[in-house]
Amino acid sequence: MKQINDENIDEIMFQLLEGEITxxxxxxxxTAIEADExxxxxxQAWQQTILTPELELPVMxxxxxKKKTARVIPFNFRYAIAAMLVLGLGLxxxxxxxxxxxxxxxxxxxPAQTKQPVKQIPKPEIKTPEDTRVDSLxxxxxxxxSMADIQTDKTNEIKQENIPATPITTEIKSTIxxxxxxxxxxxxxxxxxxxxxxxxxxxxxxxxxxPAQDFKKDISKPKQTFLSRIFGTPKFKLENDSxxxxxxxxxxxxxxxxxxAGF
Amino acid sequence: xxxxxxxxxxxxxxxxxxxxxxxSLNVREDAENIVQDAFESLxxxxxxxxxxxxxxxxxxxxxxxMIDSIRREKKMVEMPEFTKxxxxxxxxxxxxxxxxxxxxxxxxxxxxxxxxxxxxGYDYAEIGKITGxxxxxxxxxxxxxxxTLKNYLVKLDHII
Numbered sequence: 001m002k003q004i005n006d007e008n009i010d011e012i013m014f015q016l017l018e019g020e021i022t023x024x025x026x027x028x029x030x031t032a033i034e035a036d037e038x039x040x041x042x043x044q045a046w047q048q049t050i051l052t053p054e055l056e057l058p059v060m061x062x063x064x065x066k067k068k069t070a071r072v073i074p075f076n077f078r079y080a081i082a083a084m085l086v087l088g089l090g091l092x093x094x095x096x097x098x099x100x101x102x103x104x105x106x107x108x109x110x111p112a113q114t115k116q117p118v119k120q121i122p123k124p125e126i127k128t129p130e131d132t133r134v135d136s137l138x139x140x141x142x143x144x145x146s147m148a149d150i151q152t153d154k155t156n157e158i159k160q161e162n163i164p165a166t167p168i169t170t171e172i173k174s175t176i177x178x179x180x181x182x183x184x185x186x187x188x189x190x191x192x193x194x195x196x197x198x199x200x201x202x203x204x205x206x207x208x209x210x211p212a213q214d215f216k217k218d219i220s221k222p223k224q225t226f227l228s229r230i231f232g233t234p235k236f237k238l239e240n241d242s243x244x245x246x247x248x249x250x251x252x253x254x255x256x257x258x259x260x261a262g263f
Numbered sequence: 264x265x266x267x268x269x270x271x272x273x274x275x276x277x278x279x280x281x282x283x284x285x286x287s288l289n290v291r292e293d294a295e296n297i298v299q300d301a302f303e304s305l306x307x308x309x310x311x312x313x314x315x316x317x318x319x320x321x322x323x324x325x326x327x328x329m330i331d332s333i334r335r336e337k338k339m340v341e342m343p344e345f346t347k348x349x350x351x352x353x354x355x356x357x358x359x360x361x362x363x364x365x366x367x368x369x370x371x372x373x374x375x376x377x378x379x380x381x382x383x384g385y386d387y388a389e390i391g392k393i394t395g396x397x398x399x400x401x402x403x404x405x406x407x408x409x410x411t412l413k414n415y416l417v418k419l420d421h422i423i
Contacts, residue, residue: 010413014406042417048358049412051381053282060281060295065273065302067266 004032009039013046095230231256268314269306276318277302280325283378287329287371297332301325322383323393326375333371358416365415373408376401 004012015021016029033039232255241249244262252259264272277298285294301324305312312320366374375394379385387398387405396404 010410011406014409017409018405042413045413045416046409048362048416049377049409051362051377052359053382054286054359059278060298062273062277065277065299066270067306 004029004039009042010046013043016043017046017050264309264312264314264317266309268317269309272305272314272317272321273302276321279383280321283322283382284325284329286378286382287374288332293332297325297328300328318383319385319389319392322379322385326393330371361416362412365412368411368415369408372396373404373411376404377408377412380405 012021012029013033016026021029033043234252234254234257237251237253239249239251240247241262246263249260249262252261280301281294281298284297285291288294288297301321304324305317305321308320369377372394376390376396379390379393385393387401390396390401391398394401
């Protein structure tokens with residue numbers, strides 16, 4: 001045990017105050033200090049040097065020091081993959097179960113094949129060479145030419161709507177008898193059988209577009225697309241259909257769809 | 264340290280830090296500014312400071328800012344106003360008022376280390392980190408500070 005004297009009393013009391021002397025030695029020193037009144041007063045003064053927290057001190061508004069923290073939602077790869085699978089599966093089911101309406105081309109009723117009344121073209125006043133009227137000053141050659149023009153111009157009145165749109169060479173026989181158009185027929189196969197009278201005019205019509213066989217080749221090889229892999233390779237068919245303008249209709253069908261197009 | 268831990272540090276240490284600075288400066292606005300600067304600095308160094316060391320880091324930062332403020336303004340620390348308001352006890356001042364009066368006799372460093380020791384319960388090593396002193400220097404400053412306080416109290420006791 002340290003001996004207490006006037007030289008080391010402050011140091012010993014400071015060590016006691018700071019807790020550096022503990023246990024039995026501390027008890028002995030405290031007993032010795034209490035035994036001496038001067039040391040006891042001095043020890044009380046040392047004890048009063050310890051500051052006690054002052055609760056009456058003003059406090060600070062700590063709300064202004066705080067920071068607003070955003071809620072962080074951690075990204076979970078498992079949940080993300082699961083969500084993608086569910087969404088993808090739902091989309092696939094939706095697409096597979098979707099039954100598209102059959103696309104058909106409405107058949108336009110063909111107008112009745114009634115013979116239209118023969119257009120009566122008024123006879124022009126042709127002044128024939130036999131016309132003996134005095135006011136006829138037209139030369140004979142001119143009269144003959146004008147008569148021929150009138151007759152040939154009537155061939156332009158052939159209705160274009162009766163000409164098929166397909167690039168098939170079609171021969172149209174036009175018969176003019178006594179200033180009227182008698183008949184327009186597709187004579188592709190019957191041309192040989194028909195005997196053309198002397199006073200008939202034969203008109204041959206054609207266009208330069210690709211023949212229908214080329215078109216058939218193009219559509220017969222469909223490209224393999226993503227949808228075709230899912231729904232199967234579409235099949236193309238060309239069938240005869242008298243209700244269409246071309247007398248044919250195109251059928252495209254796969255596992256899910258059947259499209260009929262007539263034109 | 265996370266943002267949440269920062270806010271926890273505000274709840275836990277802000278008032279203690281404010282009292283520590285206010286006790287030294289005795290100017291509320293200056294103390295608030297220093298505390299605010301210290302926490303702003305902590306926010307900026309959020310990734311560098313561990314939550315367990317936030318208190319020590321805050322006191323260190325605030326102490327340095329306080330020293331800078333004192334040096335810049337060359338202010339003398341005065342007695343806190345709240346002790347002067349106790350007019351009824353002026354004739355018989357209690358020991359706390361006397362101790363507060365005695366604190367004026369201490370140097371800035373002595374006052375700081377004693378406050379950190381008594382108010383916050385830091386050991387010598389922690390006080391040394393905050394103030395930039397080693398443990399021996401801290402011990403010496405505390406001893407001399409307490410001795411000054413004791414001498415003042417003993418002398419006043421004789422007068423009374």
